[in-house]
Amino acid sequence: MNRRDFFKGLAISAFTASVGSNLIEKADAFTVKTYPITTKFPEKDKLILYSERPPLLETPRQYFDRAITPNKLFFVRWHLADIPTYVDLNSWRLKIQGNVKNPIEFSLDDLKTKFEPVSFYAVLQCSGNGRNFFKPKPKGIHWNHGAMGNALWTGVRLKDILNYAGIKSGSIEVAFDGLDKPPYPKTPDFIRSLPLDRVLEEDVILAYEMNNEPLPYLNGFPLRLIVPGWYATHWIKSVSRITVLDKPLKNFWMEKAYKLPDNDCECIKPGEKPEKTKTITTMNVKSVIAKPLDNSIVKVGEVIKIAGVAFDYGSGIRDVLLSFDNGKTWEKANLGTYLGRYSFREWFFYYKPKKKGKLTIMSRAINNDGQMQPFEIGWNPGGYKWNVVDKVQINIV
Template sequence: MKNKPFLTTRKLQPENQESPIHFLSTWLTPAKYFYRRNHFPYPSLTDRHLWLQICGNVPQPRFFHLNDILSLPEKSIILPVECAGNKRAYFDPKVHGEQWEDGAISQGKWTGVPLSHLLELTGFYNQTKEVVFQGADFGRKPDKEDLIPFKRSLPLEKALHPDTIIAYLYNDKPLDYTHGYPFRLIVPNWYGMASVKWLYKIELINDSFNGPFQTEDYVYYPHKHNDHKSFPVTTLQVNSTIQQPLPFSILNTGVHEIKGIAWTGKGVITEVEISLDNGDTWQKAVLERLNEPYAWTKWSFLWHVEKKGEYSIYARAKDSQGRIQPMNAFWNRKGYGYNAVSKVNVKIE
């Protein structure tokens, strides 16, 4: 019987499961291996959730049924969705929150209608500043008594980007219930909190949205005890993951393939380098790309090792905007955006 990987459970109520990223070599993550990130219990969907409402600063408020949206010109893009807390477990000092390791990221083919097309049909007033997206999931935050829905906003310019889409297919199949059926917002280059699941209401506003998932969570707080110099979490950091070998593997002498993935929220990955001497010297890995502007880059490096002992493998990615993974991540008290140089320790016997 062929062995298969499983999701790694971080929490069951609400469900938070990590993708087995180290064992996935395909460009498109199968839906069953897509990581699961939830703030609240899964919503109870009814027929009304097959309708998508657009309201607020629009001259023609409308409800679009799923069949209406399916009849519109579609667009497909391949991109990763990464939780802002991916790799949180590696922060030093430790921070509170789901202790994600490397698997709070997955990549697939998303198909839907550009949000800009829907907003062409409703129109919008010139004073519009932001677009607010509301999912069907709701619950209580630990420090709140009232029930609240998951709501996030985008600046109008980002909402109108031609690749910001209302997705209804994942890998050419209807969205899985656990990942946002029937509608999920997909926002390229931003962390996953922006890609609201179970989307059923879109509201255009002429000021700044200040819901708890906008101005309290998903904010970088550089200081442990105050909010000084805080700023919002938006664009993906340049980052990479070593998929193989696994941490603390015991290997034989000979040739080993070091491989992984790299991604960025600005430009494209231009280089991945490997160090086997604790960062003193670096050697270039071989890159493999898809002809897709947002997709992650695969990389590999053949390691010829004859001397037994313990080794640290470092990997760092660079992007076309000149960003490079740092040796130490930017610490923040909620643990977002970890992107320090990837590191795996192995032993050669």
């Protein structure tokens, strides 16, 4: 399997290196500054293309004017290019193994019928969402605001499944492996672990539905780990093997990837090396302005709707404040319906521009723990956790 796919990869390299095929989509609009909108991906509508192998697709900013992100517009991010494009549910099984009393396998039907279903809204956000705004540019995909989305996830509690299998004493972590594989067999497979105490919380589930539909393949069909409040790196896609561990999982992904400087600001000076690092976990408080778009032209006296979303790690959003004078004064935006503490909170504000010229609109969210978006954030090598006060500039004519 690996070998075949490795050769498939080689074939693609040689293939794309050749000239003049009309079977290949030409990414002409793709430059180092602009990325084309693609509509060529199955299951998906208009998304921004960064890469197709593995697929890296960003949700355009204007779609964050609503609390629920439709599956078709939900961002896509895989680490390894050999992603599942077909799963036969007759033979697919979820394996529970490792430090358990009864190693066991479940079909998707078993999961749906043997355990109590749970549903809640939760924001899925890539650790590197907003990486493009850090200066200097950290390495990695330079996402703007669109490596995030909010969906209604339905599935089963991980706690129920693990208790069914029986967790042996001495267990400390649980490892998750998905169906994605590296094209080159020696590349470390994407397997990550979570601390056992987090896994046993009520809100950690394995979801088989996203917004009342089976998950798109590109978002982790048939089963995805949901860790609300925590960054997407923990939300393993197409989970097929769960291993209970009595010692920490050691691999590239756990030891070197998704690390933050372990100090108060979680930051360092660019070019320096952090003394100590820690694994990224909870998200911070953030708001994003979806509309109007940057550089929109608006007429004096014409009322415009400013809209966006706000969220945090689960304390919930208390307020979203807007400023039209570079942060001197702030006005409260209207908040939309509350859909749960892990959900996007929609917000909006009607504004009537009074005089001609350029105007900067700023948004700043405050959560129920009193934390608010900062005006600046320290640099970290991964370009993670961007949550600076959001801004758009409009042109009033």
